[in-house]
Amino acid sequence: xxxxxxxxxxxxxxxxxxxxxxxxxxxxxxxxxxxxxxxxxxxxxxxxxxxxxxxxxxxxxxxxxxxxxxxxxxxxxxxxxxxxxxxxxxxxxxxxxxxxxxxxxxxxxxxxxxxxxxxxxxxxxxxxxxxxxxxxxxxxxxxxxxxxxxxxxxxxxxxxxxxxxxxxxxxxxxxxxxxxxxxxxxxxxxxxxxxxxxxxxxxxxxxxxxxxxxxxxxxxxxxxxxxxxxxxxxxxxxxxxxxxxxxxxxxxxxxxxxxxxxxxxxxxxxxxxxxxxxxxxxxxxxxxxxxxxxxxxxxxxxxxxxxxxxxxxxxxxxxxxxxxxxxxxxxxxxxxxxxxxxxxxxxxxxxxxxxxxxxxxxxxxxxxxxxxxxxxxxxxxxxxxxxxxxxxxxxxxxx
Amino acid sequence: xxxxxxxxxxxxxxxxxxxxxxxxxxxxxxxxxxxxxxxxxxxxxxxxxxxxxxxxxxxxxxxxxxxxxxxxxxxxxxxxxxxx
Amino acid sequence: xxxxxxxxxxxxxxxxxxxxxxxxxxxxxxxxxxxxxxxxxxxxxxxxxxxxxxxxxxxxxxxxxxxxxxxxxxxxxxxxxxxxxxxxxxxxxxxxxxxxxxxxxxxxxxxxxxxxxxxxxxxxxxxxxxxxxxxxxxxxxxxxxxxxxxxxxxxxxxxxxxxxxxxxxxxxxxxxxxxxxxxxxxxxxxxxxxxxxxxxxxxxxxxxxxxxxxxxxxxxxxxxxxxxxxxxxxxxxxxxxxxxxxxxxxxxxxxxxxxxxxxxxxxxxxxxxxxxxxxxxxxxxxxxxxxxxxxxxxxxxxxxxxxxxxxxxxxxxxxxxxxxxxxxxxxxxxxxxxxxxxxxxxxxxxxxxxx
Numbered sequence: 001x002x003x004x005x006x007x008x009x010x011x012x013x014x015x016x017x018x019x020x021x022x023x024x025x026x027x028x029x030x031x032x033x034x035x036x037x038x039x040x041x042x043x044x045x046x047x048x049x050x051x052x053x054x055x056x057x058x059x060x061x062x063x064x065x066x067x068x069x070x071x072x073x074x075x076x077x078x079x080x081x082x083x084x085x086x087x088x089x090x091x092x093x094x095x096x097x098x099x100x101x102x103x104x105x106x107x108x109x110x111x112x113x114x115x116x117x118x119x120x121x122x123x124x125x126x127x128x129x130x131x132x133x134x135x136x137x138x139x140x141x142x143x144x145x146x147x148x149x150x151x152x153x154x155x156x157x158x159x160x161x162x163x164x165x166x167x168x169x170x171x172x173x174x175x176x177x178x179x180x181x182x183x184x185x186x187x188x189x190x191x192x193x194x195x196x197x198x199x200x201x202x203x204x205x206x207x208x209x210x211x212x213x214x215x216x217x218x219x220x221x222x223x224x225x226x227x228x229x230x231x232x233x234x235x236x237x238x239x240x241x242x243x244x245x246x247x248x249x250x251x252x253x254x255x256x257x258x259x260x261x262x263x264x265x266x267x268x269x270x271x272x273x274x275x276x277x278x279x280x281x282x283x284x285x286x287x288x289x290x291x292x293x294x295x296x297x298x299x300x301x302x303x304x305x306x307x308x309x310x311x312x313x314x315x316x317x318x319x320x321x322x323x324x325x326x327x328x329x330x331x332x333x334x335x336x337x338x339x340x341x342x343x344x345x346x347x348x349x350x351x352x353x354x355x356x357x358x359x360x361x362x363x364x365x366x367x368x369x370x371x372x373x374x375x376x377x378x379x380x381x382x383x384x385x386x387x388x389x390x391x392x393x394x395x396x397x398x399x
Numbered sequence: 400x401x402x403x404x405x406x407x408x409x410x411x412x413x414x415x416x417x418x419x420x421x422x423x424x425x426x427x428x429x430x431x432x433x434x435x436x437x438x439x440x441x442x443x444x445x446x447x448x449x450x451x452x453x454x455x456x457x458x459x460x461x462x463x464x465x466x467x468x469x470x471x472x473x474x475x476x477x478x479x480x481x482x483x
Numbered sequence: 484x485x486x487x488x489x490x491x492x493x494x495x496x497x498x499x500x501x502x503x504x505x506x507x508x509x510x511x512x513x514x515x516x517x518x519x520x521x522x523x524x525x526x527x528x529x530x531x532x533x534x535x536x537x538x539x540x541x542x543x544x545x546x547x548x549x550x551x552x553x554x555x556x557x558x559x560x561x562x563x564x565x566x567x568x569x570x571x572x573x574x575x576x577x578x579x580x581x582x583x584x585x586x587x588x589x590x591x592x593x594x595x596x597x598x599x600x601x602x603x604x605x606x607x608x609x610x611x612x613x614x615x616x617x618x619x620x621x622x623x624x625x626x627x628x629x630x631x632x633x634x635x636x637x638x639x640x641x642x643x644x645x646x647x648x649x650x651x652x653x654x655x656x657x658x659x660x661x662x663x664x665x666x667x668x669x670x671x672x673x674x675x676x677x678x679x680x681x682x683x684x685x686x687x688x689x690x691x692x693x694x695x696x697x698x699x700x701x702x703x704x705x706x707x708x709x710x711x712x713x714x715x716x717x718x719x720x721x722x723x724x725x726x727x728x729x730x731x732x733x734x735x736x737x738x739x740x741x742x743x744x745x746x747x748x749x750x751x752x753x754x755x756x757x758x759x760x761x762x763x764x765x766x767x768x769x770x771x772x773x774x775x776x777x778x779x780x781x782x783x784x785x786x787x788x789x790x791x792x793x794x795x796x797x798x799x800x801x802x803x804x805x806x807x808x809x810x811x812x813x814x815x816x817x818x819x820x821x822x823x824x825x826x827x828x829x830x831x832x833x834x835x836x837x838x
Contacts, residue, residue: 043588101717105622106601114580120662130662134569134783135601136623140828143717150727153717154630155623157571157601165619169634176637193576196583197596202444202461254564254609254618259597261440271615386597387606389618414592416536437533444593452590 002281004246004399005171006236009089009229010339011081011185014326015051015222019084024343027351028371032325034208034220042192048204050190051222051327053077064145072109072132075141077225078187082142085183089229090241097180097235100152101143102170103227104162104186104331108135111191138187152179157331159385160293161252162186163226164334164393168250170230180235185227185335194221194330201260203297209328210355211294211321212301212367219295222327226335228342233399245342248378249280249394260386261299266307268390269382273311276392282378284312287394289350289374291337291381292367294321295328304382305365318374320353320367334383334391341379341395348376403475414449415442427471435470443468456481485640486700488710489838494552495791496521496544497692498780504551507795508778508803515675518660519690519780534611539572539598541654542607544693549608549648555705556697562644563617564605565634567627567651569783571601571620574656581658604652617644625748625825626715627651628784629833632698633713639700650695651784660689668826670751679751679777680808687750690780694787696794706838707794711735714832724758724830725766728822731832737818744771744802744813746789748823750781758824763808772808786823790833793819797837 012019015033016026026033033051042048058068060076082101086094109132116126131137139155152173156165163186170184188194198204198221205218236243253275255268262268277283293304308316322340329336344350353367377397384390408422411431415438429435432443443464450456450467456478458464467477495501499512502524512522521544526535529547538546545566553559570576575598582591597603602620609618617638621630628651638644663669670686679688698710714731732738745767747759763772779788796802802813817837824830 108622110576110580114583117580117584117658120665124665127662127666130666131668133659134622134624135571136569136627136829139623140717149718150716150720150723151718152715153623154621154626154715157620157622158605158618159600159602169619172637176641178637192583192588193580193596193599196588196591197579197593197599200444200448200591200593200596202447252617252619254606254615256609256613256615259441259603259606259610260593268615385602386600387602387618387620388609389602389606418536419532441537441593441597448590448592 004248004396005174005230006233006243007228007245007247007342008231008236008241008243009085010244010342011084011088012226012336012339013053013077013080014224014329014336015053016325020339027322027325027340028349030352030354032354034327040190040192042195044195044199047206048195049208049220051220051329052190053223071141072112072129072138073189074105074108074187075138077189077223078103078138078142079145081185081187081225082146082183082227085227085229086146094147099148100173100179100182101139101148102154102156102166102182102184103139103142104156104166105135105138105188106157106159106162106331107188107191107194108138109133110193111189114192158389159387160328160330160333161383161385161389161391162331162334164383164391165252167228167247167335167338167393168252168391171247171250174230174232181229181231183227183229186331187225188223188330188332190221190223205296208355209296209324211296211323211353212305212360212365213356214358214360216296216298216301218297220327222329224326224329224332224336226332226339228335228338245345246396246399247393248396249276249282251275251279251392253390255388255390257388262303262384264303266303268388269304269307269384270310272390272392276394280394282394286378287317287380288376289344289379290317290319291341291379292319292321293382293384294323296323300384302360302362305360305363309363316365318350318368318372320351322351324354337381338393341381344379345376345395345397349373403478404471407471407474410449414445425471429470431468431470454478454482486642488636488639489699489702490696490707490710490794491699491703492552492555492697492705493707493791493794494548494695496524496548497788498522498690499778501791502547502551504555507799507801508805511805513676515673517670517673517688518655519688520655521691537594539575541572541652541693542604545604545608545650545652545695548693549650549695552648552695552697556703558646558697560612560614561616561646561648561697563638563647564609564614565619565631565647565649566605567621567631567784568601568604569622569624569627569653571622572598572603573654573659575599577656577658623829624783625823625829626831628787629713629715629831632710632833633715635698636710636713639698642700645701646697646699648695649698650693651787652693653691653782653784655689655691655782676777680749680774682751683753685752685754687752687781690782690785692779692782692788694791708797708835709838711836712834716830718828719830721758725762728832729766735834739766739770742770742818742820743816744773744819746773746775746793746819746821748776748786748789749774750776755826771811771813773806774808775806786821786831789821789823793821793835
């Protein structure tokens with residue numbers, strides 16, 4: 001009845017690694033990806049820190065065999081991650097069953113739009129980027145790059161929960177028998193647009209972000225792309241596939257409290273987690289590790305912390321936020337952390353919430369601060385976003 | 400001081416798009432947030448930008464705004480004391 | 484056992500006077516232009532001034548169309564809100580970008596950034612309604628609205644929700660129009676409503692609009708139609724479209740003869756309208772053919788207008804002359820198929836039935 005949906009492939013590029021393996025190495029060796037920004041010339045460069053992927057667009061385009069300045073950084077990162085996921089899933093022919101692609105993005109091609117906004121009027125040199133402003137354009141480019149045609153391809157943009165919702169929709173599509181296989185995830189690159197946007201909200205930290213710490217100063221923006229391959233039981237058994245883990249539960253709810261802030265007691269988060277438990281047929285005591293949203297903003301960590309205390313009845317299992325490693329990768333965060341959740345299950349580890357020193361005054365919640373080895377069967381991952389969007393995913397070792 | 404207060408009222412109405420509010424309707428000691436003018440946390444961020452842009456006063460922590468933006472009186476006093 | 488999916492109410496703000504639900508394209512707004520703005524309803528009747536002051540146009544339009552849809556369905560709240568939008572509240576996004584450039588990243592204010600999140604419409608409707616349910620926003624060009632319909636259908640069929648508010652919204656914004664005119668997506672010269680579909684020139688006339696519908700798995704007093712099936716295809720080869728459509732109908736145990744009409748997305752772009760004209764002269768040769776983009780303008784969620792049109796036809800049993808492409812008449816509309824694509828990409832099929 002509550003059978004999970006099989007995950008058979010994963011691909012990921014972030015500031016702590018160009019593939020899944022490199023990300024795992026950084027996570028298990030306390031190596032943060034947070035640094036000063038080098039690739040965007042912003043006036044705020046000395047006031048902020050970011051999780052920037054070290055490869056330049058030129059390098060990414062070279063790797064993909066594209067001419068320089070062909071695409072926005074969002075699809076470039078997305079293509080790299082999606083290809084890794086497909087390769088890990090051992091897919092030779094993407095058209096051998098009903099395959100779909102669901103991607104999440106908030107920035108889309110804004111990196112190029114902000115660069116050439118007025119140049120477009122002066123010369124036709126960069127007109128190739130005009131249509132890239134459509135968020136869906138990045139998804140289309142990923143679909144083309146992986147050879148997906150005549151297929152269900154769509155894009156979700158629910159701010160910082162976008163790719164968590166992409167995973168959720170993908171799982172629902174397979175469950176309903178509408179697709180046999182679906183590549184789900186998201187991609188967002190750094191841009192002046194988001195740097196300045198979050199700056200206006202005064203929630204950017206000027207130093208390393210420290211989730212769930214009393215003295216946290218806000219978030220570091222990051223960039224990443226992460227995709228997972230979900231396949232139906234029929235495909236898994238037909239091809240005798242290795243299953244990495246299962247998407248067991250999912251829940252989406254709206255906080256309906258404020259345009260950008262979370263409610264004081266995390267009502268939306270509680271509802272999302274409750275729904276996910278119901279879909280999974282699990283109870284809070286089944287959870288071995290929580291990968292929290294934990295952005296390190298004053299508001300999120302307080303609201304999320306309270307929601308965890310409510311759901312777990314003051315008995316919160318081991319938890320940590322990995323945003324101190326990657327920064328907040330916006331639309332990609334949900335799928336980045338979905339992959340970290342699967343890696344936690346595969347390797348029986350819990351990641352440290354680096355930077356944490358002092359518990360928050362409002363409650364007695366202490367995240368894991370050192371790498372911990374423990375049998376992990378079930379992981380809960382939260383992703384919240386503007387517009388009150390709250391999403392929870394539950395991953396399991398067994399179906 | 401009274402000029403500054405009038406100026407602040409005009410700026411708040413314009414900056415925050417308070418189309419249906421006139422300068423006369425805002426008393427100097429009316430609360431700007433909550434039950435008074437009904438401003439919210441996003442308006443507070445807008446007002447922080449106004450302080451920076453028009454009066455050269457930078458606030459690093461949005462929480463500092465709460466006391467400053469209590470009323471036109473408190474805003475005017477803060478600006479007079481801290482103006483660059 | 485899958486549940487049925489009913490369209491129980493409609494709400495529209497468009498280039499035509501569609502916000503008045505008692506009318507059905509009786510008083511047509513004509514034009515001679517390349518861009519079209521919506522006929523503004525009296526927003527103040529729908530939105531309190533304190534709420535309106537920060538609202539982007541897309542949110543305002545959607546406040547009206549969603550409230551009209553909710554009112555007609557007789558509902559105060561829904562189980563889910565799902566919105567499709569190609570570009571979100573683009574006007575504010577573009578202003579924020581130009582402020583970044585003009586002010587060299589200084590003195591920027593949060594409101595425009597907040598409105599730039601693609602999900603700001605879905606979020607603000609939820610906030611206004613106090614709806615804590617599932618809240619999704621799809622942003623995939625011309626299948627944004629269809630993705631939303633698909634999501635709603637999945638939930639209603641599985642009885643995970645009873646009532647879902649589904650919509651599509653896009654704004655017409657100057658910078659976007661200018662730049663897309665550079666690359667030939669927007670017509671160079673003004674064209675009239677009467678001539679746009681036979682203009683034989685490149686590009687489209689750009690419009691805007693917001694359409695909301697309550698979809699339920701229970702029939703209501705105001706039920707318009709039943710959503711039977713949806714198809715979404717990121718690409719389709721020109722020569723295969725007819726086969727895909729007949730295959731889609733066959734999956735629903737139907738043939739082209741079972742259709743009482745097709746609603747097509749012709750927009751008068753000489754480079755791409757052949758996707759429709761080829762069908763009109765082949766499989767749909769004997770089918771009543773209807774069009775709507777000369778009335779709505781082209782935008783990513785223009786199919787919301789097409790969906791509105793289909794439902795109006797079911798409800799009234801009438802087909803306004805202005806939407807007829809051929810001389811075949813629809814006597815009693817029982818089953819309508821919508822087919823749309825944009826610039827050869829993002830094809831969609833939506834099948835509606837009278838109930």
